[in-house]
Amino acid sequence: MMAGYGDDPHAAGGPARHIPVLLAEVLKALSPAAGEVIVDGTFGAGGYTKAILASGASVVAIDRDPDAIAAGRVLEQQSGGKLRLVQAPFSTLDEHLESADGVVLDIGISSMQIDQAERGFSFRADGPLDMRMAQAGLSAADVVNSFKVGDLARIFGFLGEERHAGRIARMIENRREKHPFERTLDLADAIETHIGRAPKDKIHPATRVFQALRIFVNDELGELAKALFAAERVLKPGGRLAVVTFHSLEDRIVKRFIADRADAATGSRHLPEAQARTATFKKVGSGVTPDEAEISANPRARSARLRAAARTDAPARAGDVSIFGLPKLPDPKLPGADRPGER
DSSP states (O other), X not given: OOSSSSOOTTTTOOOOOXXXXXXXXXHHHHOOOTTOEEEESOOTTSHHHHHHHHTTOXXXXXXXXXXXXXXXXXXXXXXXXXXXXXXXXXXXXXXXXXOXXXXXXXXSOOHHHHHOGGGOOOSSSOOBSOOOTTSOSOOHHHHHHHSOHHHXXXXXXXXXXXXXXXXXXXXXXXXXXXXXXXXXXXXXXXXXXXXOOXXXXXXXXXXXXXXXXXXXXXXXHHHHHXXXXXXXXXXXXXXXXXXXXXXXXXXXXXXXXXXXXXXXXSOOTTSOTTSOOXXXXXXXXXXXXXXXXXXXXOGGGGGOEEEXXXXXXXXXXXXXXXXGTOOOOOOXXXXXXXXXOOO
């Protein structure tokens, strides 16, 4: 089963103008106003930031992709001091300001990254097997060419929910001994040749593997979990949290976080029942999905879901990742004899 509300369209990719997803709904959840400070934790092409600035609020916008920050400098200069760009992982958002009235996170990959073949996110066009949002650290090529077959199978199986994870991992192990994988089309073609593809299949057989590699290389689930804890620490009482996700693994983390933080009585099943708890968030509505008009105008929105919550005046709790139930995967930052260190 695919790790999404539908199959992830971002691995194969396709040229598309970047359009902020669920923009009206995000603005409604954030309710930005003049004099407020909003954190856009995933700046990207600046779609949410531009709309928030238009409301009169100030924005601290964060992105770990140096290209996104560079492209946003003109907007920063035009903002009259209301926009501050920060190149950093969004998991560190609370290190860049003391308090905020709102936090928005869009957990999708940007269309600009997909459209740049040299970034290696997509097999629509051939490019280096890279996928690093920060353009530093372990690449997708490092992973497929050096990780043990069992590690690869776990990565593909959990992060991509690929039913052929073991077969693909063994194929990669056998093939890389003769010729390492260096290009996106090389890996995609090898998977298609090994697994096969029925004429009626709309989704390329490499899509789930590419999704899994991208999520793993960028530690996307871990970053999201840490960003939620950071948002809890930085939001003022009454501050709003809005998170847009694009597949079920991400949405599950956000849903569990809000449920855990809004629960003051029984608490998490991972904590002793006797431990006193006070709700740090109040759930606002339920998951919001785009309507047919938005999907028609922007197919990228098809799998999006927005969840929102409002901060209470209770002190932030400790950030316990066990509430998310994430499995133990290989550490992408852990060098070893069988895998290269960061390059």
